[in-house]
Amino acid sequence: MASAQSPGQPSAASAAAQSSAAVPVPGAPRTLYEKLWDAHVVRVDEHGTTLLYIDRQLVHEVTSPQAFAGLRLAGRRPRRPRANLAVPDHNVPTADLHLGIVDPVSRLQVETLEANCREFGIPLFPMGDRRQGIVHVIGPEQGFTLPGMTLVCGDSHTSTHGAFGALAFGVGTSEVEHVLATQCLLQRKSRSMLVSIDGQLGRGVTAKDIVLAVIGAIGTAGGTGHVLEFAGEAIRGLSMEGRMTVCNMAIEAGARAGLIGIDETTIEYVRGRPLAPPGEAFERAADHWLSLNSDPGARYDRVVRIEAALIEPQVTWGTSPEMVVPVGGQVPDPAAEPDPVRAASYRHALAYMDLRPGTPIAGIAVDKVFIGSCTNGRIEDLRAAAEVARGHQVAASVKLAMVVPGSGLVKAQAEAEGLDRIFTAAGFEWREPGCSMCLAMNADRLAPGERCAATSNRNFEGRQGQGGRTHLVSPAMAAAAAIHGRFVDVREV
Amino acid sequence: MQPFENFTGCVLPLDRANVDTDAIIPKQFLKSIERTGFGPYLFDEWRYLDQGEPGMDCSQRPLNPDFVLNDPRYAGANILLARDNFGCGSSREHAPWALADQGFRVLIAPSFADIFFQNAIKNGLLPVVLEAAVVDRLFTLAIGPRALEMSVDLVAQQLHPHGAEPIPFPLDPFHHHCLLKGLDDIALTLQQEAVISAYEARRRAAVPWLFADC
Ligand code: SF4
Numbered sequence: 197m198a199s200a201q202s203p204g205q206p207s208a209a210s211a212a213a214q215s216s217a218a219v220p221v222p223g224a225p226r227t228l229y230e231k232l233w234d235a236h237v238v239r240v241d242e243h244g245t246t247l248l249y250i251d252r253q254l255v256h257e258v259t260s261p262q263a264f265a266g267l268r269l270a271g272r273r274p275r276r277p278r279a280n281l282a283v284p285d286h287n288v289p290t291a292d293l294h295l296g297i298v299d300p301v302s303r304l305q306v307e308t309l310e311a312n313c314r315e316f317g318i319p320l321f322p323m324g325d326r327r328q329g330i331v332h333v334i335g336p337e338q339g340f341t342l343p344g345m346t347l348v349c350g351d352s353h354t355s356t357h358g359a360f361g362a363l364a365f366g367v368g369t370s371e372v373e374h375v376l377a378t379q380c381l382l383q384r385k386s387r388s389m390l391v392s393i394d395g396q397l398g399r400g401v402t403a404k405d406i407v408l409a410v411i412g413a414i415g416t417a418g419g420t421g422h423v424l425e426f427a428g429e430a431i432r433g434l435s436m437e438g439r440m441t442v443c444n445m446a447i448e449a450g451a452r453a454g455l456i457g458i459d460e461t462t463i464e465y466v467r468g469r470p471l472a473p474p475g476e477a478f479e480r481a482a483d484h485w486l487s488l489n490s491d492p493g494a495r496y497d498r499v500v501r502i503e504a505a506l507i508e509p510q511v512t513w514g515t516s517p518e519m520v521v522p523v524g525g526q527v528p529d530p531a532a533e534p535d536p537v538r539a540a541s542y543r544h545a546l547a548y549m550d551l552r553p554g555t556p557i558a559g560i561a562v563d564k565v566f567i568g569s570c571t572n573g574r575i576e577d578l579r580a581a582a583e584v585a586r587g588h589q590v591a592a593s594v595k596l597a598m599v600v601p602g603s604g605l606v607k608a609q610a611e612a613e614g615l616d617r618i619f620t621a622a623g624f625e626w627r628e629p630g631c632s633m634c635l636a637m638n639a640d641r642l643a644p645g646e647r648c649a650a651t652s653n654r655n656f657e658g659r660q661g662q663g664g665r666t667h668l669v670s671p672a673m674a675a676a677a678a679i680h681g682r683f684v685d686v687r688e689v
Numbered sequence: 690m691q692p693f694e695n696f697t698g699c700v701l702p703l704d705r706a707n708v709d710t711d712a713i714i715p716k717q718f719l720k721s722i723e724r725t726g727f728g729p730y731l732f733d734e735w736r737y738l739d740q741g742e743p744g745m746d747c748s749q750r751p752l753n754p755d756f757v758l759n760d761p762r763y764a765g766a767n768i769l770l771a772r773d774n775f776g777c778g779s780s781r782e783h784a785p786w787a788l789a790d791q792g793f794r795v796l797i798a799p800s801f802a803d804i805f806f807q808n809a810i811k812n813g814l815l816p817v818v819l820e821a822a823v824v825d826r827l828f829t830l831a832i833g834p835r836a837l838e839m840s841v842d843l844v845a846q847q848l849h850p851h852g853a854e855p856i857p858f859p860l861d862p863f864h865h866h867c868l869l870k871g872l873d874d875i876a877l878t879l880q881q882e883a884v885i886s887a888y889e890a891r892r893r894a895a896v897p898w899l900f901a902d903c
Contacts (some may be wrong), residue, residue, distance in 0.1 A: 200827045234865055238881070238884055238885055238888045239881060239884050239888075241863070243861070243862045243863035243866065244862075244863070245861075245863040247878065247881060247884075247885075249888055249889075249892070250886075251899050252899075257782070258719050258720075259719075259780065259782065261722035262722065262723070262724045262782070265722070265724075266875075270875070272875070275885075286716075286719075287720065299720075301720040301721075301743055301744075302720055304720075304722065305720050307720060308722050310856055318874075342898070342899070344896070345899060350780055350782075351779070351780055352778065352779045352780040352804060354780075364778040365804075366779075367804065367807075368781075368782035368785075368804060368807060368808035368811060368813070369782040369808075370782060370808065370811040371807070371811070373875065374874065374875050374878065377875050377878075377879065378875060378878040378879060378880055378885065379885065379889075380885060382863070382874055382878065382882075384861070386848065398840050416707060416772040416774060416777055417707075417773055417777070417800055417802075420774070420800055420803060421803060450774065450777065450802060450803070452803050472898075473898035473901070477897070477898055478898075481896070481898050484896065516707050516709075523703065537706050537772055537773070538706070540704070540705075540706075541705070541706050541707060544705070580902075609740075613694060635716050636716065637717070637719065637720070654709075654711070654778060656709045656711040656712065656778060657711070657712060657734065658711060658712070658734045661713050662715070662734055662740050
């Protein structure tokens with residue numbers, strides 16, 4: 197692992213390992229990451245650790261109770277309560293909302309969030325509010341996420357917000373508490389990696405396929421200790437929804453954060469959002485944001501280039517997002533893998549997934565289909581899936597195909613466009629917003645042995661339910677799998 | 690946080706790469722609003738043969754005899770040895786809470802996921818990054834008829850596997866300092882109140898829209 201280096205995590209190769217962050221030379225070209233970092237340095241201590249200012253924090257029910265308890269125990273108050281926004285998402289049911297949360301443990305966690313927000317003055321979108329949804333969907337939707345800011349959340353997929361040219365990363369509960377109390381974090385600068393997706397994508401190939409292909413190329417630890425800046429013609433051509441999909445899974449490549457430069461697409465998405473600066477202030481802010489992009493000639497620690505035209509629709513076959521192949525490919529053979537540790541992981545994964553080497557991916561039958569999550573639960577994702585589902589029927593062999601919008605507002609928008617009727621006519625279930633079967637903390641889950649085409653981001657063992665088998669795909673590929681009862685190349689249907 | 694003290698313990702060889710946080714502590718246990726009590730559910734899906742739910746009495750559950758944590762040779766192990774990218778996946782601090790609750794104090798791997806690494810330090814767990822070849826040698830020593838005993842010296846930044854050469858390990862000086870002293874870093878940051886306020890005043894002038902809330 198040549199690249200194993202994180203903020204403060206030493207690389208195995210050098211005992212005296214320090215961050216690569218060199219002292220900035222005034223006037224030298226800087227990357228977007230360096231500009232964001234430099235603008236947020238409060239102080240550097242004698243150990244070289246930076247006190248970094250955090251502009252905003254998103255809060256959800258799973259990783260915050262112990263942080264609030266810590267504040268209470270120490271008699272501390274949030275420094276800027278309104279720099280936070282809280283929403284329950286992981287535990288919320290996606291059906292029969294009028295019954296509330298049936299599981300008493302889940303209910304207690306959501307009620308604890310509500311009580312903590314009341315006690316500490318944190319703004320909250322409670323269950324039942326139409327703005328409620330997955331943290332990483334509602335932040336951008338509300339304009340809480342803005343270009344040029346630092347944003348954290350007790351959730352690894354906070355990398356999503358990097359799509360706005362914001363430095364956004366996931367933190368643990370101790371750090372949630374640290375940010376609440378101080379509006380700062382102790383950090384070390386990461387290395388930088390440019391991931392350029394050159395040229396144009398082929399028809400039927402989406403943002404999800406880009407990011408899966410990147411992870412397949414660099415591996416799940418390939419980005420460890422790095423901030424990934426995605427660039428190139430194919431990235432510039434993506435909508436904000438697509439860019440969020442790409443940055444969302446930067447964490448699956450091991451990266452600290454994902455970033456995409458700020459352009460007119462960014463500015464137009466943010467304009468008019470409830471929490472975006474209004475009127476004239478917006479124009480001033482937009483000028484500032486555009487100045488933050490990486491300078492020509494800025495240096496990266498590593499550069500990866502991928503030809504967009506070579507990317508095909510991707511399907512994961514194993515229990516790590518790096519275990520991915522194009523839909524036209526086959527389940528690989530561990531015997532052909534020279535690295536013994538990797539070969540052992542492949543064998544474990546194949547046993548867990550109940551797959552045999554050499555099996556063509558197209559043709560693997562699925563039991564369930566899940567369309568949603570912070571990776572692919574936005575309006576454009578639902579449009580893409582509906583496009584494939586329109587006028588077809590979910591295969592009889594598929595036990596459940598569900599569509600879970602990422603937020604109440606995404607749901608309302610989809611219904612205004614008639615997408616819900618396309619889905620229900622095709623035999624999909626149309627659910628209430630939340631994390632749902634992305635991690636199966638609510639009632640939506642796989643039974644042992646069930647195989648699922650999922651638009652979420654993790655195919656770990658047990659992620660969607662103990663013994664469940666997850667294949668990660670794009671929304672269009674998931675819808676096609678639902679219709680055919682097996683994986684097919686969406687470009688051929 | 691308790692200061693980290695030198696100790697001698699025994700090594701659990703968990704011979705897997707990419708051990709993710711869902712494997713370390715499955716999601717159903719994240720519903721707890723406490724910081725403690727996660728130890729019995731550590732590696733739940735690998736460790737038990739039945740399906741784990743919060744609140745279960747784990748002493749009554751059927752153990753998976755093939756999982757290394759259940760091997761009597763390694764009873765009481767407090768040093769965990771694993772392969773690349775340990776702790777990948779979610780940011781859940783429940784993962785280090787569960788490891789610490791089970792009694793682990795040191796984790797050794799060729800690399801750790803970033804967020805997990807930070808979370809471990811914050812909870813007084815020492816993550817040791819060693820070259821893959823060195824980790825490989827440790828696996829050979831640890832997977833024997835008897836468990837490998839090892840002394841851990843944080844002050845000198847050395848591991849002493851019994852019967853083998855000492856192994857120096859790298860650590861960020863700030864992390865070294867925090868672990869040794871058991872520092873509460875929120876209290877440390879709060880001492881910088883004046884510097885933070887001065888920063889906020891400067892930022893408020895430059896990017897007022899980020900301070901519209903207060
Ligand atoms: S949708 Fe999935 S990955 Fe995203 S925040 Fe929810 S649980 Fe995490």
